[in-house]
């Protein structure tokens with residue numbers, strides 16, 4: 001499960017205004033969408049290199065995601081957008097998070113100017129940690145690890161290169177997105193090192209669920225995080241407004257993603273039935289849905305009775321999978 005600690009991480013947006021307590025530092029940079037296991041190795045290396053030098057550890061990341069600014073037409077939906085992203089990064093144990101507003105002007109900097117102004121002048125970097133495949137930053141997409149090494153030698157900072165990480169493949173945000181698109185939430189979790197999470201507010205559905213015997217909490221349409229392919233899933237439902245120690249904060253759930261074709265629905269929804277709970281009033285609450293196992297595709301049943309038989313089986317399976325899993 002995701003367990004966010006109370007954050008003592010300093011956060012700012014302009015490298016030129018880096019807090020004095022964080023200079024000099026050890027730093028890394030990137031999008032870190034999803035904060036997957038490859039990213040975690042880079043961040044763990046950052047933490048180790050910072051500890052070795054008794055210096056603060058700082059991540060520089062960008063908002064919006066550079067592709068959203070440079071190529072909005074092919075911008076991917078983010079695995080961990082906005083606050084979810086920043087919480088995941090802050091929970092790693094870093095000391096500072098600089099979230100640079102990404103603009104076309106910022107992207108137009110020559111790669112060497114970007115490294116010098118952001119890291120040498122801005123952060124006073126003593127060591128820069130980067131993944132081995134780091135490339136394509138700055139004007140003309142020409143920045144790479146070799147350039148960073150040259151600049152390290154010229155400006156007196158160390159460069160620590162982390163080899164590609166993965167098991168049978170390079171762990172990447174793209175690979176996570178592909179698995180979610182296929183409904184393979186287990187494969188996505190394998191790369192993420194945790195179940196994939198979607199966050200949103202609970203809104204009213206068609207109020208059929210309670211009559212069916214399975215009241216469902218429907219996520220708003222503009223929920224945050226990639227919505228996996230249509231299907232039925234077992235997962236965890238977290239009521240983010242409740243305190244961490246509240247017994248109803250994290251509940252096992254059977255989750256449906258789809259248009260409810262049995263009812264000729266057209267609007268895609270994410271809805272969760274919290275197992276055996278018909279007493280909850282969740283409207284307006286902020287919740288997180290963590291996708292653990294894909295149970296079956298969404299089906300158009302010929303009758304409500306057939307849907308109910310399938311839902312009863314889904315609920316049994318979800319209970320088996322999730323019992324003792326926390």
Ligand SMILES: Cc1cc2nc3c(=O)[nH]c(=O)nc-3n(C[C@H](O)[C@H](O)[C@H](O)COP(=O)(O)O)c2cc1C
Nearest residue numbers: 205206207208209254256260261262273298299314
């Ligand atoms: C575990 C589970 C499985 C579901 N499977 C299907 C399905 O295969 N086909 C379908 O049309 N609807 C499916 N649904 C969605 C129900 O049709 C939906 O929950 C019901 O219509 C209530 O909708 P409402 O919340 O808008 O009132 C499923 C819901 C749950 C909780």
Ligand SMILES: Nc1ncnc2c1ncn2[C@@H]1O[C@H](COP(=O)(O)OP(=O)(O)OP(=O)(O)O)[C@@H](O)[C@H]1O
Nearest residue numbers: 030031032038042130131134163164165171172173
């Ligand atoms: N599997 C991996 N192994 C090692 N380093 C990685 C891996 N994935 C990403 N990194 C590194 O993490 C840092 C942040 O990566 P960022 O998200 O910006 O780019 P990325 O390489 O495009 O990631 P992804 O491919 O996952 O989208 C970079 O230094 C990158 O090289």
